[in-house]
Amino acid sequence: MFMATGLLVFLAYLHFFVGFEEILGILQQVSPAQYLLYYSLTIVAIVLSAFFYSMVWHDLLKTLSINIGRKRSFLYCWIGNFVDLVIPFETVTGEITRIYLITKDLNADLGRTVASVVCHRIISVFTTLSLLAASSLYLVLTYKVEVQVLYLLVAVIIGAAATIAIIFYLSVAEAAAKKLVDVLVWFAGVITRNRLDLAETRNKAEQALSVFHHGVMTFGRNPLYLVKPLVYSYLSWAFHLIVYFLVFYALGFLEVAGRVPQMIIVFSISLSVQTIPIGFPVGLVEIVMTSLYRLFGFGAAISGVATSLIRLVTFWFQILVGYVLVQWVGIRYLLDRNSTGKVGI
Numbered sequence: 001m002f003m004a005t006g007l008l009v010f011l012a013y014l015h016f017f018v019g020f021e022e023i024l025g026i027l028q029q030v031s032p033a034q035y036l037l038y039y040s041l042t043i044v045a046i047v048l049s050a051f052f053y054s055m056v057w058h059d060l061l062k063t064l065s066i067n068i069g070r071k072r073s074f075l076y077c078w079i080g081n082f083v084d085l086v087i088p089f090e091t092v093t094g095e096i097t098r099i100y101l102i103t104k105d106l107n108a109d110l111g112r113t114v115a116s117v118v119c120h121r122i123i124s125v126f127t128t129l130s131l132l133a134a135s136s137l138y139l140v141l142t143y144k145v146e147v148q149v150l151y152l153l154v155a156v157i158i159g160a161a162a163t164i165a166i167i168f169y170l171s172v173a174e175a176a177a178k179k180l181v182d183v184l185v186w187f188a189g190v191i192t193r194n195r196l197d198l199a200e201t202r203n204k205a206e207q208a209l210s211v212f213h214h215g216v217m218t219f220g221r222n223p224l225y226l227v228k229p230l231v232y233s234y235l236s237w238a239f240h241l242i243v244y245f246l247v248f249y250a251l252g253f254l255e256v257a258g259r260v261p262q263m264i265i266v267f268s269i270s271l272s273v274q275t276i277p278i279g280f281p282v283g284l285v286e287i288v289m290t291s292l293y294r295l296f297g298f299g300a301a302i303s304g305v306a307t308s309l310i311r312l313v314t315f316w317f318q319i320l321v322g323y324v325l326v327q328w329v330g331i332r333y334l335l336d337r338n339s340t341g342k343v344g345i
Contacts, residue, residue: 082322
């Protein structure tokens, strides 16, 4: 329902603010051979981005003595991303899904698993924030930036920095995290009408919290453990950004090579908008992307077409593959349970 509504909103935006005749004119000028070459490369780029994203988590888990292998880390990350894109509560549902999968499949320690996911989130936000801040500074110093763009940049940067600060504070301040756990346990009691054993639940949660803080402090005591995950995170970010450039190349808009800072800003802001909790997974992101491209001097038609093609790869393709992987995991689960009584992927 959310995706269908958002898609209709974006189509209405294209109709009233861009024009389908102008979009058709852009498509008629595209070279089929050039389009097939560059657009097929976007699939390679998005898969490589997902691979390096999973390698960040794989390395964090390995440091915490949880060895799941590259195949599982890639699989779980893609499925988590699928859940993020489908359910409009991104950055929460996907991470809960990954935690569930790894604890269910491997019986891994909950506290260390949560620590790896939280550190993964901090690294991902830091990667986007650092490159957005650098590109924004270059753009402000080099070009005359419109006031509305400047306000948007400042708002996104402050929001990303606040996200890192809150997550980091809860990760290192055990007393604050314990209060949060108490609130969550109380809320669970209200939801279940006290049918849940709250004392036992609180005890298990506090044990997991202790292990979680120990896992987080592992990285705090030796920051060198974070070097490889950071490198992987920047590589994942770079391959995701390459998708944006390849789409413009596919449309024959080669001038995009000279607008790197603008492309980074559009990419970073679109990621930030996509991760807004309880937001529309489709529609809002596309409208923001198209509007930013137009503000940065791209034509209305090329902005609309490029945004649609970018989202076809970064959203719909990931959903399609994620759905297939979820079905495959479910089939393997049933086969393994029926044949051996054990669950494995």
